Amino acid sequence: MVSEAGTELHTEQYNWAGNLRYAAAELREPTTVVELQELVAGASKLRALGSRHSFNRIADTSGVLVSLEHLAPAIDVDPDSLTVTVSGGTRYGTLAAELQRQGFALHNLASLPHISVAGAVATATHGSGDRNGNLATAVAGLEIVTADGGILTARRGDADFEGMVVSLGALGVVSSLILDIEPTFDVAQTVFDDLDWDRVLENFDDVTCSAYSVSLFTDWSGDRIAQAWLKSRTAGTDPEAKHTEFFGGSPATEPRHPIAGVPGTTCTQQFGVPGPWSDRLAHFRMEFTPSKGDELQSEYLVPREHAVEAIQAMRRLSHLVTPLLLVSEIRTMAADSLWLSPNYGTDGIGLHLTWRQDQPAVEAVLPVIEAELAPFGARPHWGKLFDGDAARLAPLYPRFADFKALAGRLDPEGKFRNGFLDRAVFGS
Ligand SMILES: Cc1cc2nc3c(=O)[nH]c(=O)nc-3n(C[C@H](O)[C@H](O)[C@H](O)COP(=O)(O)OP(=O)(O)OC[C@H]3O[C@@H](n4cnc5c(N)ncnc54)[C@H](O)[C@@H]3O)c2cc1C
Structure with a gap:
């Protein structure tokens, strides 16, 4: 288990599988969105960390890792619009139990309920079913803390929204998401x-x-x-x-x-x-x-x-x-x-x-x-x-160049860039 930096680490954080130790110098766990905004604004390199269930270095950074685990889950159901607003660090298991308690459901789950909503959505995590889109397709809205510490909100139908959902963590820290729900089944x-x-x-x-x-x-x-x-x-x-x-x-x-x-x-x-x-x-x-x-x-x-x-x-x-x-x-x-x-x-x-x-x-x-x-x-x-790498992946995604342009606009200094993104997306 070797760190990307190959140096003494301070976070002592491994991913779930234990096959990699994050190279970050610091792990921060804000308890409010304002605290999160200050953290993002003040860091030169930063990545959001979900529940650490990815197997590669997608979540890693040489700077600050930010976990939303200690933000309140804030599960807020709107029965009229059939949506739920949830904090990004909330795990699907927690969300599913609360939705069921209130008589509602998500359209699908992955094989495990332990993963965070924002982390799963960022990588297009999926379950199965011919008619079931992956978990990211349930996202009707996002609140993102962007590189300057500001808050960007976007709803389905807004310009570039379809580029913001499966973000690979490259656009900012998703502080909350609005998800489609339906009556329980x-x-x-x-x-x-x-x-x-x-x-x-x-x-x-x-x-x-x-x-x-x-x-x-x-x-x-x-x-x-x-x-x-x-x-x-x-x-x-x-x-x-x-x-x-x-x-x-x-x-x-x-x-x-x-x-x-x-x-x-x-x-x-x-x-x-x-x-x-x-x-x-x-x-x-x-x-x-x-x-x-x-x-x-x-x-x-x-x-x-x-x-x-x-x-x-x-x-x-x-x-x-x-x-x-x-x-x-x-x-x-x-x-x-x-x-x-x-x-x-x-x-x-x-x-x-x-x-x-x-x-x-x-x-x-x-x-x-x-x-x-x-x-x-x-x-x-x-x-x-x-x-x-990016050279092989780009031709597979018709909107790949649009995503890179969007990331460039939202994160001009590359605060959220890491080795994984350089290899797999930006090609540098
Ligand atoms: C046992 C096991 C079973 C699995 N089963 C499935 C399955 O059934 N289907 C499937 O598709 N995948 C599956 N996976 C893969 C897993 O769902 C993905 O790796 C998922 O991204 C993990 O979510 P996480 O919360 O652990 O995110 P992490 O691994 O911590 O992070 C993943 C990415 O999300 C970003 N991110 C996290 N939080 C935020 C945030 N708040 N804002 C912005 N970006 C954020 C990170 O920066 C990183 O880029 C499985 C993994 C394991 C270990």
Whole structure:
């Protein structure tokens, strides 16, 4: 675990996975927005830190790291406009519980509820579902503390708003967000074991539209898929409840965890038992460590039209990938119009990899995967490990140059720039 600066550190802060120690000289935790504004105005280099769940140096800085963990969550529901205003550092688990208590819901959650709203939105974090945009698509408004310490507010429909949402932390510190909500709903989750790869690929659209949210778990080897997780809204039709067989798979008889050998008791309720969205849409329960902990992650978002070809490409790489894997997950997302969203302009699938924690070996295989997926226009998840740089990413995002221009206008001195942004966005 080596710091970017390679020098004595004062923050002693590691990311969640423990694979990197932030290079920041200082970690600050303001308790008010005014305090945050003063901090931002007074720093020469600064980055917002969420709940530290990213696997790369996207959140890092050589200056000051600012966590909003100690700002009040300030969850303010407006039932008339069906929106909630929430402080940026609030975790989805906290927000989901409060929304459910008041009879409301978000459209989706990621696999874990532990992540901060602003941090997840900044990297276009997503769950699954053919008709579900990623979590950033729920953002109806933002309040950003900009480089001079001023406050910029923007609403959906405003000029450049679609560039401000998936911000990678490059535009300022998002102090609060307005999110779309809807009346609460129930979800039933069923896991099927041991599906037939050929049948799934022949019927891929039928598989992914079988429920509100579908995830497939595989290690890419062999001719079977280990698990399918189907989350259905129970108020409407509930197709998977009728299945005793699902594309060659059979219903699990014990609670499942995506990673073989890890007890399913840390995961959300399965066996088709209906219950609140807030307790079913994530895979992992708030009160336990999500996933495994001792791991790394990468993910590539591929336009839907290339889904089956891209999956076949990953299966061909099994001899390289499988030995390094804990598990892989395949999900789907709806298209959006957020400039740096990996779902910009196209419905997509996510090819996610949870790696064993062997970073040199993982980093050696990433360029091979990226070369194999390049013909399909695969865009890497901003918060996970990837190899590509700005030269390779820019052609994948039609609004890439517009985002750089926006960052240049809002942060002319490069206060929020870091090594990650220089490599992956600004190309310098
Ligand atoms: C176990 C595990 C499971 C995961 N599952 C999923 C999944 O299901 N789907 C998925 O898409 N991803 C998943 N991820 C990845 C994760 O959602 C992203 O890395 C996300 O960005 C983490 O949010 P965070 O709050 O930890 O942000 P951090 O990692 O702390 O920061 C991420 C970025 O957000 C910026 N940021 C944070 N707060 C602010 C703010 N207030 N203002 C401006 N910028 C800010 C930071 O500067 C940085 O650029 C998973 C990660 C883990 C560890």
